[in-house]
Amino acid sequence: NAGVTQTPKFQVLKTGQSMTLQCAQDMNHEYMSWYRQDPGMGLRLIHYSVGAGITDQGEVPNGYNVSRSTTEDFPLRLLSAAPSQTSVYFCASSRGGGYTFGSGTRLTVV
Amino acid sequence: AQSVTQLDSHVSVSEGTPVLLRCNYSSSYSPSLFWYVQHPNKGLQLLLKYTSAATLVKGINGFEAEFKKSETSFHLTKPSAHMSDAAEYFCVVSDQPNSGYALNFGKGTSLLVTP
Numbered sequence: 001n002a003g004v005t006q007t008p009k010f011q012v013l014k015t016g017q018s019m020t021l022q023c024a025q026d027m028n029h030e031y032m033s034w035y036r037q038d039p040g041m042g043l044r045l046i047h048y049s050v051g052a053g054i055t056d057q058g059e060v061p062n063g064y065n066v067s068r069s070t071t072e073d074f075p076l077r078l079l080s081a082a083p084s085q086t087s088v089y090f091c092a093s094s095r096g097g098g099y100t101f102g103s104g105t106r107l108t109v110v
Numbered sequence: 111a112q113s114v115t116q117l118d119s120h121v122s123v124s125e126g127t128p129v130l131l132r133c134n135y136s137s138s139y140s141p142s143l144f145w146y147v148q149h150p151n152k153g154l155q156l157l158l159k160y161t162s163a164a165t166l167v168k169g170i171n172g173f174e175a176e177f178k179k180s181e182t183s184f185h186l187t188k189p190s191a192h193m194s195d196a197a198e199y200f201c202v203v204s205d206q207p208n209s210g211y212a213l214n215f216g217k218g219t220s221l222l223v224t225p
Contacts, residue, residue, distance in 0.1 A: 033212050040119075042200060042215035043154075058212060090154065096211055097161060098144055101154040 023091030
């Protein structure tokens with residue numbers, strides 16, 4: 001049972017490049033969400049999904065897009081990376097209780 | 111609206127002494143409350159959760175937390191600190207099913223354990 005799998009673990013992007021952070025869960029969880037973690041800020045919600053085909057914005061959605069075509073996958077897209085998006089990104093899933101987190105993606109934008 | 115305030119950004123204790131990490135919350139609904147721990151360069155691990163059952167919640171590694179509605183608090187305690195407890199601790203609230211039970215994190219408390 002893999003839980004929540006995030007890829008890649010590390011990524012360096014140049015300003016203006018685009019990329020997709022992948023997130024997959026094998027627990028048939030209805031709810032999924034993306035967070036970013038910055039020093040002294042805790043984790044902040046970027047986007048979330050309450051089921052396949054349904055997504056909504058969180059606290060810090062600007063510069064990010066998401067889609068949820070299947071229950072298992074919830075990719076996060078950066079359309080034009082900016083240095084302010086340098087952060088550690090966590091994906092998480094839940095059936096309605098506590099969330100299970102992936103191991104994170106450390107992204108650096110130069 | 112839901113929010114969490116962790117009252118101390120840093121806490122330092124000696125090994126073998128009690129640990130107290132303080133958390134206050136606000137919520138419009140009946141909240142679920144969590145404590146997560148993050149060791150350096152690691153992911154997040156669930157320590158314990160409160161979901162309207164017993165107000166005293168026991169978690170892993172000897173940690174426990176008490177939900178006090180009248181004080182809107184959910185403080186984390188451990189009777190005796192161990193060196194391996196040094197980490198970042200996050201108090202988290204979740205209360206709305208229509209937001210996917212999305213989590214609202216406190217800014218974290220860094221726990222230092224000295225020999």
